Amino acid sequence: MSTPSPSQPSLRVLIFSASLRADSLNTRLARLAARVAAQQGATVDLASMRDFDVPAYDGDLETGQGIPAGAQELRRRLLDSDAFVIASPEYNAAMPGLLKNLIDWTSRFRPQPFDGRHALLLSASPSMVGGNRGLWSLRVPLEHLGARVYPDMFSLAMAHQAFGDDQLADATLQARFDKNLQAFLSLAEAAKHYPCIKRAWVEFLGETPGTPADRVDAA
Numbered sequence: 001m002s003t004p005s006p007s008q009p010s011l012r013v014l015i016f017s018a019s020l021r022a023d024s025l026n027t028r029l030a031r032l033a034a035r036v037a038a039q040q041g042a043t044v045d046l047a048s049m050r051d052f053d054v055p056a057y058d059g060d061l062e063t064g065q066g067i068p069a070g071a072q073e074l075r076r077r078l079l080d081s082d083a084f085v086i087a088s089p090e091y092n093a094a095m096p097g098l099l100k101n102l103i104d105w106t107s108r109f110r111p112q113p114f115d116g117r118h119a120l121l122l123s124a125s126p127s128m129v130g131g132n133r134g135l136w137s138l139r140v141p142l143e144h145l146g147a148r149v150y151p152d153m154f155s156l157a158m159a160h161q162a163f164g165d166d167q168l169a170d171a172t173l174q175a176r177f178d179k180n181l182q183a184f185l186s187l188a189e190a191a192k193h194y195p196c197i198k199r200a201w202v203e204f205l206g207e208t209p210g211t212p213a214d215r216v217d218a219a
């Protein structure tokens with residue numbers, strides 16, 4: 001990433017962990033990502049999943065009371081950012097239901113706030129594969145919603161033993177983490193200054209437009 005100058009403000013990155021647990025390994029990884037991103041010149045908004053608390057998605061609730069405060073908060077912070085990073089646990093080889101539910105609520109805003117935003121996915125797990133299968137499931141709704149999900153995802157295996165005092169215990173792994181983040185931030189920064197063609201986001205391609213399937217962002 002280049003050094004920010006007054007005419008070129010630093011990249012703003014929203015980072016949060018999708019775990020509610022106080023001793024969460026993913027929250028530790030999110031904090032590490034926040035430190036590294038700040039060292040690399042980004043302006044970091046480190047959020048907690050508790051900031052985005054929402055009830056189970058219910059279309060009647062949406063019609064009666066609107067989109068809940070937790071999803072409004074995520075939308076606000078996404079719009080204030082150029083890119084976002086999620087550190088997510090893997091539950092039963094997929095993303096936590098809590099996270100999917102939050103994505104579902106937040107996807108109800110128009111314009112749809114994930115569209116065109118750059119995303120980096122991280123995971124931490126005590127297992128040998130570090131929760132990587134969960135990230136593949138997380139890519140699906142995010143890409144569907146038009147987020148530019150970075151190809152390299154970082155999954156921290158045996159995470160319960162992987163942390164040192166303020167970084168990863170294995171220096172080679174820490175260097176790999178730093179590089180992964182740097183490459184992502186560089187791409188997001190390049191996209192901020194040299195935007196490529198914005199594509200229209202249409203949820204149900206091929207369907208006849210009409211009220212029940214009307215999920216198209218206004219140009």
Ligand SMILES: Cc1cc2nc3c(=O)[nH]c(=O)nc-3n(C[C@H](O)[C@H](O)[C@H](O)COP(=O)(O)O)c2cc1C
Nearest residue numbers: 019021024025026027089090091092093125127131
């Ligand atoms: C319901 C449930 C399902 C889980 N399934 C998986 C799994 O499929 N793969 C895995 O690596 N870990 C799995 N775990 C273990 C979590 O990776 C572990 O609890 C991890 O510490 C959770 O993330 P956190 O520390 O950020 O809260 C599961 C845990 C729970 C509670």
